[in-house]
Amino acid sequence: MDNNKYLAINEVIKQQFYLKYNRVLTLTEEIILEGAIENLSYEEIAHKLYMSSGTVRNIASKFWDQLSILYHQKITKINCKYVIENILKSEKILGKEELNLTDIDHENIKSHQGIIMIIDDYIENLKILKQLLEKEGYQVRSARSAKMAFLSLEESLPDLILLDILMPIMDGYEICKIIKTNPLTSHLPIIFISALSDTIDKVKGFQLGACDYITKPFEEIEVLLRVSHQIKLKDQTLRLEKELKEHEKTIEMLSQSRSILASVLNNSCCGIAVLEAIRSPQTAQIIDFQYFLVNPIFTDLFNIKELNNLNFIDNLKECSFGKLQWIEELINVVKNSRDFRDIFLFQGQKYQMSVNKLGDGITINIIPLIQ
Incomplete structure (x- = not known):
């Protein structure tokens, strides 16, 4: 067949x-x-x-x-x-x-513990390892040749591979190399199996991508510890990759949201600004506001050249339409969560200024009124 x-x-x-x-x-x-x-x-x-x-x-x-x-x-x-x-x-x-x-x-x-593939031409090794691992809740698949192993990997991937080094036709090193150079299987952890009497090149094995060695005759505790360690590492890696993908997706969504927000702000006919409260280190009282975000209309109205180290009071004093009583009103917006509105005239145009609380700061929305 x-x-x-x-x-x-x-x-x-x-x-x-x-x-x-x-x-x-x-x-x-x-x-x-x-x-x-x-x-x-x-x-x-x-x-x-x-x-x-x-x-x-x-x-x-x-x-x-x-x-x-x-x-x-x-x-x-x-x-x-x-x-x-x-x-x-x-x-x-x-x-x-x-x-x-x-x-x-x-x-x-798929068992709760994980799926393990054993690649070994010696039936006794397969029998011992299969019984030992299945007793601990692992699902075990076996392959007694490189050909059978590759065919099995094409159908479904295990969580871990136990690979004998001394195999007929194609040895474990060559099998490991093929698995690790295939993008679909390169992530699979591989533990080499070798007898204590075998002359093996551990450096070569690690260079090819193996993660550990198990020696024959098998010590049950050693086998289970090494297998469990690699399964846990793989699970942690998968969880980390999932979290990174979710994080990247969140960053992408935030970036898109910022782009949309920037487009709305920059194309708005209203002046929009977000200010953060500056509090006294001694009394924690609000003494001023600093700019966090402004759009082009607001920048033109308040003649803002540069936002760095610019506070609202200093900027307000320089504006021809500025009212110093606004300072107290803005502080009350933050302290009492009370909205504030006022109308002012600038260059023959009437504007309405609406102020709302936002966190420990405020949003200012300046709307031109139709004459």
């Missing part, structure tokens, strides 16, 4: 099995399923698992019974491939050539 098709069928069965029985397939069940799809004998499957054929038959018998209940018809090793393909075709999950993986909800079968 085409590897892509096998991976897709395997993924769907694992999902439906989990939803029915609330557990993931064991490594033994995965290999029995794979063997049945490939038309292998129980002796050949047992050889892969380093078990007796009798033990494999007993495990397989229970597994076929569970699949029969799941799919409401008798399933055996002989008819497994035919029956499951027909069921998936009838449910429109399997097309004529391959599975449509867009119909698969991977989130429903």
